[in-house]
Amino acid sequence: MKHISLILFITVFLIAACTPSVNNTDARLDKRVDSVLQLMTLEEKIGQMVLYTSDWDVTGPTLRENYLDDIRKGHCGNIFNAHTVAYTRQLQKIAVEESRLGIPLLFGYDVIHGHKTIFPISLGEAASWDTTALELSARVSAIEAAASGLHWTFAPMVDVSVDPRWGRVSEGAGEDPFLGSVIARARVRGFQGPSNDLSDTLTVLATVKHFAAYGAPEAGRDYNTVDMSERVFRSIYLPPYRAAIDAGALSVMTSFNELDGVPATGSRYLLTDLLRTELGFKGFVVTDYTSINEMVDHGVAANFAEAGLLAIHAGVDMDMQGEVYFNFLKKQVEEGLVSEKLIDEAVRRVLKVKFMLGLFDDPYRYCSEEREKRYVYAPEHLDAALDVARKSMVLLKNDNQLLPLKKGEKIAVLGELAASTRDMLGSWKAAGDWDFMQSTLDVLREYNGEKNVIYAEGAKKTGDDRSGFAAALSAVRKADKVVMVIGEDWDWSGEAASRTSIQVPGVQTELLAAVKKLGKPVVVVLMNGRPLDLSREHLLADAILEAWYPGTMGGKAITQVLYGEYNPSGKLPMTFPVNVGQVPLYYYAKNTGRPIYLPNPKYKSRYIDAPNDPLYPFGFGLSYTRFEYSALKLDSKQLTAEGQLKASVTVTNSGAYDGVEIVQWYVRDLVGSVTRPVKELKGFNRIELKAGESKVVEFLLTPSQLAFYRQDMSFGTEPGDFKLFVGGNSRDVLEAPFVLK
Ligand code: BGC
Numbered sequence: 188m189k190h191i192s193l194i195l196f197i198t199v200f201l202i203a204a205c206t207p208s209v210n211n212t213d214a215r216l217d218k219r220v221d222s223v224l225q226l227m228t229l230e231e232k233i234g235q236m237v238l239y240t241s242d243w244d245v246t247g248p249t250l251r252e253n254y255l256d257d258i259r260k261g262h263c264g265n266i267f268n269a270h271t272v273a274y275t276r277q278l279q280k281i282a283v284e285e286s287r288l289g290i291p292l293l294f295g296y297d298v299i300h301g302h303k304t305i306f307p308i309s310l311g312e313a314a315s316w317d318t319t320a321l322e323l324s325a326r327v328s329a330i331e332a333a334a335s336g337l338h339w340t341f342a343p344m345v346d347v348s349v350d351p352r353w354g355r356v357s358e359g360a361g362e363d364p365f366l367g368s369v370i371a372r373a374r375v376r377g378f379q380g381p382s383n384d385l386s387d388t389l390t391v392l393a394t395v396k397h398f399a400a401y402g403a404p405e406a407g408r409d410y411n412t413v414d415m416s417e418r419v420f421r422s423i424y425l426p427p428y429r430a431a432i433d434a435g436a437l438s439v440m441t442s443f444n445e446l447d448g449v450p451a452t453g454s455r456y457l458l459t460d461l462l463r464t465e466l467g468f469k470g471f472v473v474t475d476y477t478s479i480n481e482m483v484d485h486g487v488a489a490n491f492a493e494a495g496l497l498a499i500h501a502g503v504d505m506d507m508q509g510e511v512y513f514n515f516l517k518k519q520v521e522e523g524l525v526s527e528k529l530i531d532e533a534v535r536r537v538l539k540v541k542f543m544l545g546l547f548d549d550p551y552r553y554c555s556e557e558r559e560k561r562y563v564y565a566p567e568h569l570d571a572a573l574d575v576a577r578k579s580m581v582l583l584k585n586d587n588q589l590l591p592l593k594k595g596e597k598i599a600v601l602g603e604l605a606a607s608t609r610d611m612l613g614s615w616k617a618a619g620d621w622d623f624m625q626s627t628l629d630v631l632r633e634y635n636g637e638k639n640v641i642y643a644e645g646a647k648k649t650g651d652d653r654s655g656f657a658a659a660l661s662a663v664r665k666a667d668k669v670v671m672v673i674g675e676d677w678d679w680s681g682e683a684a685s686r687t688s689i690q691v692p693g694v695q696t697e698l699l700a701a702v703k704k705l706g707k708p709v710v711v712v713l714m715n716g717r718p719l720d721l722s723r724e725h726l727l728a729d730a731i732l733e734a735w736y737p738g739t740m741g742g743k744a745i746t747q748v749l750y751g752e753y754n755p756s757g758k759l760p761m762t763f764p765v766n767v768g769q770v771p772l773y774y775y776a777k778n779t780g781r782p783i784y785l786p787n788p789k790y791k792s793r794y795i796d797a798p799n800d801p802l803y804p805f806g807f808g809l810s811y812t813r814f815e816y817s818a819l820k821l822d823s824k825q826l827t828a829e830g831q832l833k834a835s836v837t838v839t840n841s842g843a844y845d846g847v848e849i850v851q852w853y854v855r856d857l858v859g860s861v862t863r864p865v866k867e868l869k870g871f872n873r874i875e876l877k878a879g880e881s882k883v884v885e886f887l888l889t890p891s892q893l894a895f896y897r898q899d900m901s902f903g904t905e906p907g908d909f910k911l912f913v914g915g916n917s918r919d920v921l922e923a924p925f926v927l928k
Contacts, residue, residue: 216539216542216543217535217539219542219547220535220538220539220542221535223288223290223538223547224531224534224535224538226288227288227534228261229517229520229521229527229530230261230262230517231261231287231288231290232530232531232534233262233512233513233516233517233530234257234260234261234262234263234264234513235264235265235290235533235534235537235538236264236504236505236506236512236516236530236533236534236537237257237262237263237264237265237505237506237510237512237513238263238264238265238266238267238295238473238505238506238507238508239251239254239257239263239265239266239267239508240254240266240267240268240508241254241266241267241268241269241274241278242268243268243269243270243274244268244269244270244296244618245268246267246268246297246476247476247477247508248476248477249476249477249508251508251510254266255278255281257513258278258281258282258285258286258292259281259282259285259286260286261286261287261288261290262513263292263513264282264290264292264293264537265292265293265294265295265505265537266278266292266293266294266295267294267295267296267297267339267341267507268296269294269296269336270294270296270302270332270335270336270337270618271335271336271559271618272334272335272336272553272554272555272556272558272559273556274336275292275294275335275336275337275553275554276336276551276554278292278294279291279292279294279550279551279554282550283550283551289550290538290541291541291546291547291550292550293338293339293537293540293541293544293546294336294337294338294339294553295337295338295339295340295341295394296332296337296339296340296341296617296618297340297341297342297615297617298328298329298331298332298337298340298341298342298391298617299328299340299341299342299344299358299615299617300312300324300328300613300615300738301324301327301328301331301572301616301617301619301738301739302328302331302332302335302337302563302617302618302619303331303335303563303564303617303618303619303620304327304328304331304563304564304565304568304569304571304572304619304738304739305572305612305613305616305617305619305738305739306324306327306328306571306572306575306576306738306739307575307576307579307613307735307736307737307738307741308357308358308613308614308615308680308716308735308736308738309343309344309357309358309359309360310356310357310358310359310360310361310716310717310735310760310761311576311579311580311613311734311735311736311737311757312324312360312370312575312579313359313360313361313366313367313370313579313760314578314579314580314581314733314735314757314758314759314760314808315575315578315579315756315757316366316757316758316760316849316871316873317575317578317873318369318370318372318373319373320571320574320575320578321370321373321374321377321575322373322374322376322377323377323571323575324377324571324572324575325342325343325373325374325375325376325377325378326377326378326380327568327571327572328340328342328377328378328617329377329378329379329380329389329390329391330389330562330568331562331563331564331565331568332391332617333388333389333390333391333553333558334389334553334555334558334559334561334562334563335559335563335618336553336554336559337391337553338391338392338544338546338553339391339392339394339438340378340391340392340393340394341394341396341440342374342378342393342394342396343370343371343374343375343378343393343394343395343396343431343436344358344359344396344397345359345360345367345370345371345395345396345427345428345430345431346358346359346396346397346400346401346402346424346427346442347359347360347361347362347363347364347367347402347403347423347424347427348361348362348402348403348761349362349402349403349761349762349770349771349772349773350402350403350404350407350770350771351407351689351717351718351719351761351763351764351767351770352406352407352408352685352686352687352689352717352767352770353402353404353407353408353409353685353717354409354614354679354680354681354682354683354684354685354686354716354717355401355402355409355680355681355682355684356402356680356716356717356718356761357613357614357680357681357716357717357735357736358614358615358681358682359402360427360760361759361760361761361805362760362761362762362773362774362775362805363760363774363775363805363868364422364423364424364425364426364427365426365867365868365869365870366760366868366871367426367427367430368426368427368429368430369430370427371395371427371428371430371431371434372430372431372433372434374393374431375393375395375431375434375435375436376434378390378391378392378393379391379392379393379434379435379436379437383435385437385540385543385544385545386543386544386545388545388552388553388555388558389558389562392436392437392438392470392540392544393431393435393436393437393438394436394438394439394440394473395428395431395432395436395438395439395440396439396440396442396475397440397441397442397443397444397451397475398428398439398440398441398442398451398457398458398462398472399420399424399425399428399442399446399451399457399461400413400415400420400424400442400444400446400451401413401442401443401444401451402424403415403424404444404685407685407686407770408685409682409683409684409685410443410444410683411444412444412445413444413445413446414445414446414447414448415446417447417900418861418896418900420446421896422895422896423775428466429466432462432466432467432468436470437469437470437471437540437543438470438471438472438473438540439462439468439470439471439472439473440472440473440474440475440507441457441458441472441473441474441475441478441503442475442478443475443478443481445485449487450478450481450482450485450487450497451478452474452475452478452479452481452482452497452498452501452503453479453482453487453488453494453497453498453501454501455500455501455502457501458472458501458502458503459501459502462502463502470536470540471504471505471533471536471537471540472502472503472504472505473503473504473505473506473507474498474503474505474506474507474509475507476507476508477507477508477509478507478509479491479494479495479497479498479503479506479509479511479512480494480509480511481494482494482497482498491509491511491514491515492511492514492515492519494511495511495512495514495515495516495519496519496524496525498511498512499512499516499519499525499529499530499533500525500529503533504533504534504536504537505533505537516530569739569740572738572739572740573740573743573744573747575738576737576738576740576741576743576744576745577744577747577748577753577755578756578757579734579735579737579757580732580733580734580735580737580744580745580748580755580757581732581733581755581757581758581759581807581808582730582731582732582733582748582755582757582808582809582810582811583721583725583731583732583733583763583803583807583808583809584725584728584729584730584731584809585729585730585809585811586729586730587708587729588811589668589708589710589729589730590710590730590732590749590751590811591748591749591750591751591811592635592668592670592710592749592750592751593750594634594635594750595635595636595639596635596639596667596668597639597640597641597665597666597667597668598631598635598639598640598641598666598667598668598669598670599641599642599643599659599662599663599665599666599668599669599670599707600627600628600631600640600641600642600643600662600669600670600671600672601642601643601644601645601646601659601662601663601669601670601671601672601698601702602644602645602646602671602672602673602695603644603646603647603648604627604648604672604673604674604714605626605627605628605631605642605644605670605671605672605712606626606627606628606642606644607626607648608621608622608624608625608626608742609621609677610648610676610677610714610736611624611626611627611677611714611736611737611738611739611741611742612624612677612736612738612739613677613680613681613716613735613736613738614677614678614680614681614682614684614716614736615681616677619738619739624739624741624742625742625743626742627672627712627741627742627745627746628640628642628742629742630742630743630745630746631670631742631746631749634746634750635750641662641665641666642662643655643658643659643661643662644658644659645658645659645662645671645698646659646673646693646694646695646697646698647693647694647695648674648675648676648692648693648695649676649679649692649693650693650694651693651694652694653694653697653698655698656698656701659698659701659702660701660702660705663702663705663707664705666707667707667708668707668708668709668710669702669707669708669709669710670710670712670749671695671698671699671702671709671710671711671712671728672711672712672713672714672745673691673695673696673699673711673712673713673714673724674691674695674713674714674715674719675691675692675714675715675716675717675719676692677716677736679692679715679716680715680716680717681716684716686717687767688720688767689717689718689719689720689764689767689770690719690720690723690767691713691715691719691721691723691724696723696724696727699711699723699724699727699728700723700727703727703728708729708730709727709728709729709730710728710729710730710731710732710749711724711727711728711730711731711732712732712734712745712749713731713732713733713734713735714734714735714736714737715733715735715736716735716736717761718759718761718762718763718764719763720763720764720765720766720767720802721763721802721803722765722766722802725802732745732748732749732755733757733759734748751811751844754810754811754812754844754845754846754847755808755809755810755811756808756810756846756847756848756849756873757808758806758807758808758849758851758915758916759803759804759805759806759807759808759916760805761773761805762774762801762803762804762805763801763802763803763807764801764802765797765798765800765801765802766797768794768796768797769794769797769799769801772801773805774804774805774806774865774866774917774918775864775865775866775867775868776864776865777862777863777864777865778862778865779792780792783799800918804916804917804918805916805917806849806851806868806914806915806916806917806918807915807916807917807918808849808915808916810842810844810846810847810848811842811843811844811846812840812841812842812843812844812845812846812876812878813840813841813842814838814839814840814841814842814846814848814876814915815838815839815841816836816837816838816913816914816915816920816921817836817837817839817921818835818836818837819834819835819836819911819913819921819922819923820834820835820836820923821833821834821911821923821925822834822835823925824924824925824926825925825926825927825928826888826889826890826893826909826925826926826927826928827890827928828890828904828928829890830889830890831887831888831889832887832888832889832911832925833885833886833887833888834852834885834886834887834888834911834913834923835883835884835885835886836850836883836884836886836913836921837881837882837883837884838850838874838876838881838882838883838884839876839880839881840876840877840878840879840880840881841879842878843878844878845875845876845877845878846875846876846878847873847874847875847876848873848874848876848915849871849872849873849874849915850871850872850873850874850884850913850914850915851868851870851871851913851914851915851916851917851920852868852869852870852871852886852888852911852912852913853866853867853868853869853911853912853913853914853917853920854866854867854869854888854892854893854909854910854911854912855867855909855910855912856893856895856905856907856909857907857908857909857910858907858908859895859897859905859907860897860898860905861895861896861897861898863895866912866917868917869886869888869892870886870888870892872884872886886913888911890904890927891904893909893927904927905927906926906927906928907926907927908924908925908926909924909925909926909927910922910923910924910925911923911924911925
């Protein structure tokens with residue numbers, strides 16, 4: 188006990204009445220940090236660089252059994268996968284009351300798309316293109332997490348990816364660096380709060396992950412090799428990390444992959460030169476789960492000790508679960524292989540964040556049962572989750588205006604996923620529960636009346652069991668219309684869930700084909716965590732609604748969209764290919780020297796067995812109403828170095844429903860010192876239009892938006908001819924030329 192008092196006395200004395208926040212002057216904070224650092228033994232310092240999982244929830248391959256003892260001895264300063272006020276308080280008590288110095292623990296968790304109230308998976312949220320809603324989702328997640336005793340989330344995951352085989356596309360914001368950056372910023376603001384005040388007990392520290400380029404594993408296989416040019420890295424993959432850091436995220440997680448032959452966790456280029464020197468990152472760097480150890484298997488270190496040396500010299504401050512810093516660092520310092528100054532720097536960064544969180548003022552300030560009770564599953568959080576779930580849904584097809592359905596018609600509901608609640612939460616469901624949730628089937632019954640909903644499972648999510656087909660077909664015969672909920676098991680996307688086929692698994696589509704033969708109109712509702720090859724479903728279904736894994740309120744959101752209580756407005760944040768052979772397929776491709784529109788089809792950049800175009804392009808999504816674009820105008824044909832160009836377009840809702848449209852602005856640089864993408868997203872507007880209403884939508888373009896990595900790798904513009912495009916997706920656009928002077 189005397190030690191807690193010592194630490195508390197010193198820190199309270201030093202800072203007097205000042206509330207720690209990101210805005211505190213660094214000098215003041217540094218003083219506080221040093222006041223603690225000077226009391227610490229080398230072992231205790233290393234303890235602050237150690238992060239272990241609790242056994243409450245385990246998210247990786249290892250568990251250190253005696254982590255409680257480590258906390259007690261000051262050998263572990265940070266814990267993840269522990270939550271609830273009662274449990275975090277119990278662990279905090281050990282750190283504060285039983286360790287020599289009483290330094291409080293930092294508690295982290297993967298709060299990715301909700302803590303208890305679960306929002307749609309991140310890719311689904313990105314389909315809303317609604318940064319206000321996304322910020323609110325992160326805000327709500329932070330509030331519930333912080334109210335459950337947590338200080339730190341391992342989010343946002345900002346890895347750009349163009350490969351739907353990679354299961355972790357479900358955790359990101361899709362393929363586009365611009366959209367990804369806007370979303371990264373919104374999420375950091377949501378987690379850390381609009382004023383970035385970590386001392387607010389309803390915010391959590393954000394982690395930008397996985398640094399860097401984790402989203403580009405070869406062949407889409409998780410953890411696989413990443414190799415790309417520096418130009419591609421900087422132009423496509425880096426911007427969302429940069430945006431999140433600029434937004435104030437104070438921790439960064441290293442990635443499992445190598446980049447240009449160097450595993451990220453041992454890359455001084457990535458973690459020091461780029462991250463700290465160039466991007467100006469001021470927080471601490473944590474590894475991914477045992478990624479220091481994995482450098483042995485990568486083949487850049489002969490043993491864990493060597494791997495640890497690579498990590499510490501690269502700039503890694505905290506070892507997640509690897510036990511490498513704990514086992515080897517002390518001896519390496521004593522042998523002069525690592526300077527204690529380096530250790531001090533790492534510990535300072537960690538302690539500084541603990542100060543900012545206010546943990547030295549009151550280690551239990553996040554442990555309030557009252558707050559936990561007030562905020563977890565608060566009605567306003569469930570409302571927010573419903574709102575985001577509806578906004579995330581993308582209408583991919585709607586022949587003959589089959590949707591919205593009419594209340595009171597008899598519907599056959601098919602598919603294991605229709606009755607599932609667990610799947611609705613997707614991967615990384617944090618502490619979300621599904622026992623009390625309503626499935627899509629539950630809500631459809633409630634909404635449309637028990638007698639008007641005939642359920643037959645028909646097909647499982649996986650496997651080749653056709654024994655349910657007959658009952659399903661008999662249900663269809665009795666119904667006016669069919670709603671089939673198909674897709675992937677929740678565990679088929681997320682970490683370690685790469686696929687070589689991206690088709691709807693099992694015999695679900697076979698059942699769809701059998702249903703189709705009965706001639707009833709069929710709506711397919713999809714639950715999945717990645718772009719799928721929907722070529723067969725596109726031909727078989729009359730309407731397709733992409734619902735992703737929509738979260739706690741998913742059943743209600745799906746029902747409201749199906750019945751037109753909400754007019755779908757989501758747009759794809761990733762291209763949906765015709766088949767897996769087209770992968771990677773993304774809208775910002777290069778033209779190549781042999782584009783397919785030139786005469787003589789033979790020697791062109793094309794496939795002989797499939798089109799080049801996707802099934803559904805980036806930015807695509809239908810509405811129950813129709814939006815028409817006309818009168819694209821530029822206020823000048825020229826953009827000067829200091830100037831700006833104002834573009835406007837008229838968007839008309841020419842259908843029968845009020846709706847929301849996402850107006851997307853793209854540019855193309857026609858000639859550059861290096862080849863340029865055929866389109867690049869530069870902005871978007873989310874507009875609401877009543878049926879019959881028109882609006883003029885404006886977009887301001889400045890030269891900085893046209894900058895790129897030129898041939899000599901300098902970042903800037905090149906004068907010349909450009910095109911500006913606008914439309915409701917990346918394919919169907921109006922265009923206007925302009926010149927950059
Ligand atoms: C994942 C990270 C996650 C960490 C902790 C790792 O396996 O790659 O994204 O934050 O586990 O759960």
